[in-house]
Amino acid sequence: MHGPPSNLPTRRTRRKDARPSEIREAALALFSERGFAATRLGDVAERAGVGKGTIYLYFPNKEELFRAVVRHDLLPNLEALEAVADSDATTATTTLRTILFALLATCDRPISAIPKLVIAEAGNFPALARFYVEEVTARGRRLIERVLRRGIEQGEFRAIDVPLTVPLVVAPALMLVLWNTSLSPYAEAPLDPVKVLEHHLDVLFRGLAPIQPSP
Amino acid sequence: MHGPPSNLPTRRTRRKDARPSEIREAALALFSERGFAATRLGDVAERAGVGKGTIYLYFPNKEELFRAVVRHDLLPNLEALEAVADSDATTATTTLRTILFALLATCDRPISAIPKLVIAEAGNFPALARFYVEEVTARGRRLIERVLRRGIEQGEFRAIDVPLTVPLVVAPALMLVLWNTSLSPYAEAPLDPVKVLEHHLDVLFRGLAPIQPSP
DNA sequence: ATCCTAACTGACCCGTCGGTCAGTAAAAAG
């Protein structure tokens, strides 16, 4: 027989509309801590305050739950950055500053672990990798490319090769995010991420500056 | 009863000294492809051409097998780089070029996936993370710091903050390695890693150059 | 109050995998 008649008052409420976000939130927290494969749906359920079966009422399986988390928690951030980047209210230089500091600021929140997670499990979950590359990586790359082109047109940067420059701009910020979400607890001397990023922008903008007309 | 008396000629030879390296090699290949947790020791055994039990004759458990792989396949590379870096036969600038191109060159070999793997599983295997930070990350950081100091003393670079500069130097190369070992198969437009690294060094060295005396 | 729908549950099913060990056979010793 299933389910022995417990006399403990198992608080069971019916809140169809609140469940999906509660489950997503719990899933994000655990995916971030442990990775995709290592996260047990039983733990997600416990953390969300529901039974394991309830997850399957709202999400067909673990992979779709992950996609839902990315769509709900990562994409809005990216879209906000796109809005910032495409309003040319300021210089390309300050736009890049804003974008990279926004990226670094995610470190306080669980989403910051998603890049690590995707990089880690790409080989074992090709469908998730493809989804992430198309929805996040490719969009992010185009975003930076647009800002760099604007900077060149307005004379802030020299005429560098734009696609080749994107990795240089983002790599240090991305590495800080990866470092913070994985190895930093085991390091002896902690890095100050803000100082590193500030220094990166200083060195980068000198490196990209137009060549001085020689006297 | 155990082991039914197979009449198939199961090629069984006794080669005590060759086994450890065969097992390590198989383990490295599979750890690189799938990660630490997702690699089954049964598969390692099959690939090494031995029975599963044989692994346990030479390595006490999965974690120690991984440590052995890192010690045997990663550390010698690092030591070779240390030798290059500490002979000041050339300028600091060319030394950095050599180091970063050597790092990038690992992309053709399975070891290139180890950084990804460690970043990915650090949270679930703290002992491995600590081991890697101490034996690899910290040593690599000190290595770059020494070269940067030499460059400043010899007037190749301006007097930047050395510890803050290390991440800027290595981040793009490391990101290329991570990209190549995870998401690059799913990207539409592939990057040319050599071109990116060349461009990185160009931008970086301009950014680190001593300030021109104004006329 | 009683029925009915559907939100919710968790014991169970089943495939998986790290680790074990009784048994097997290759090679060395006598």
Added chain:
DNA sequence: CTTTTTACTGACCGACGGGTCAGTTAGGAT
């Protein structure tokens, strides 16, 4: 040759976790 040693094997054990579904109950309808 026979005996002894030991490298080697793979069926098995126990824990584990994604996914299922028979059963339970909240709460609206009548």
